[in-house]
Amino acid sequence: DGGITQSPKYLFRKEGQNVTLSCEQNLNHDAMYWYRQDPGQGLRLIYYSQIVNDFQKGDIAEGYSVSREKKESFPLTVTSAQKNPTAFYLCASSIGQGIGELFFGEGSRLTVL
Amino acid sequence: DQQVKQNSPSLSVQEGRISILNCDYTNSMFDYFLWYKKYPAEGPTFLISISSIKDKNEDGRFTVFLNKSAKHLSLHIVPSQPGDSAVYFCAASEPSGAGSYQLTFGKGTKLSVIP
Numbered sequence: 001d002g003g004i005t006q007s008p009k010y011l012f013r014k015e016g017q018n019v020t021l022s023c024e025q026n027l028n029h030d031a032m033y034w035y036r037q038d039p040g041q042g043l044r045l046i047y048y049s050q051i052v053n054d055f056q057k058g059d060i061a062e063g064y065s066v067s068r069e070k071k072e073s074f075p076l077t078v079t080s081a082q083k084n085p086t087a088f089y090l091c092a093s094s095i096g097q098g099i100g101e102l103f104f105g106e107g108s109r110l111t112v113l
Numbered sequence: 114d115q116q117v118k119q120n121s122p123s124l125s126v127q128e129g130r131i132s133i134l135n136c137d138y139t140n141s142m143f144d145y146f147l148w149y150k151k152y153p154a155e156g157p158t159f160l161i162s163i164s165s166i167k168d169k170n171e172d173g174r175f176t177v178f179l180n181k182s183a184k185h186l187s188l189h190i191v192p193s194q195p196g197d198s199a200v201y202f203c204a205a206s207e208p209s210g211a212g213s214y215q216l217t218f219g220k221g222t223k224l225s226v227i228p
Contacts, residue, residue, distance in 0.1 A: 004156075035218075040122065042202060042218040043157070090156050101147060102216065104156030 002027045006091050006105035013112050019078045021108045023091035032074035033102065035090040036060060043090065049074055078110060085112045116140045117205050119219035127227050132190040134222050136203030139184065143205035143217075148177060148188050151200045151221070160201070161188070193226045200224070 004025045013019050025032065031050050035043040045058030049068040063082025068074050074093075078085045088109050092102040118137045126132045136146075144165040149157035163170040163177045163186065170177050176189045190197055203219040 006156075040220060042117070042119075042220040043204075044218075045216075088154075092156075101159035101162065102157075104149075104158070106156050107154065109154070 004091055004093055004103055004105035006108050009106065009108060011108060011110050013110065015112055016080045018080060019085070019110060021076045021078070021089055021091075021110070023074045023076065023105060024072055025093045026072060027093055027103060028071070029093035029095055029103070030071070031094045032068065033092045034064070034066065034074070034076045035092065037088045037090060046076065085110055117203055117217050117219040119203055119222045121222050122220070123223040123225070125225045125227060126193045128195060129192045132193045132197065132224055132226065134188040134201050134224065136186045136219055137184060138205050140205070140207060141184070142207040144208070145206040146177070146179060146186050147204045147206070147216075149202040149204060151202060157202055195226050195228050198224055198226045
């Protein structure tokens, strides 16, 4: 089945540790995205990538880093510089970074203790 | 500054009645609008969309209306079913240069359909 797989679904980490969230898609989509959702907030864009080896900052990129070495993969690292990392993280992809629907993964809930 | 606003954080509707979810936007460059549905601890799923050249799009029980002059869109669900209980996000798309587009989401409206 085609889709987007995020792992892990739940993650607990101590303050000050870097954490990497995995996102893999087999939809052959060019564009991939990372969003963050907080209670009572909409989805806020962290980073996006239109093609391999290229990515751009979204609205709230500070304290995060990404890589796009393969078309299928777009991992997100939450660094110790992110002041409030506890959140629900969503990865998405689309055929191109254009009009049309985004396909979302199931999400990863990160809790920093 | 919020460019896409869903002013009702929550809405309760009786099963079988109509649910109307509203969304307002401020950016006149938005030219495509989407609604997503999200269950707790899951990713959002696409529901329905509308281009700015249309004022209505219908898909089964779901209809989206767009009023460009008022910068307002609404999602109608008729009849509402308990399985429709979820958070609904409004999203808007604008060109962001070099043929690419940026999607902006509202904060969501939690719909509860009461049996």
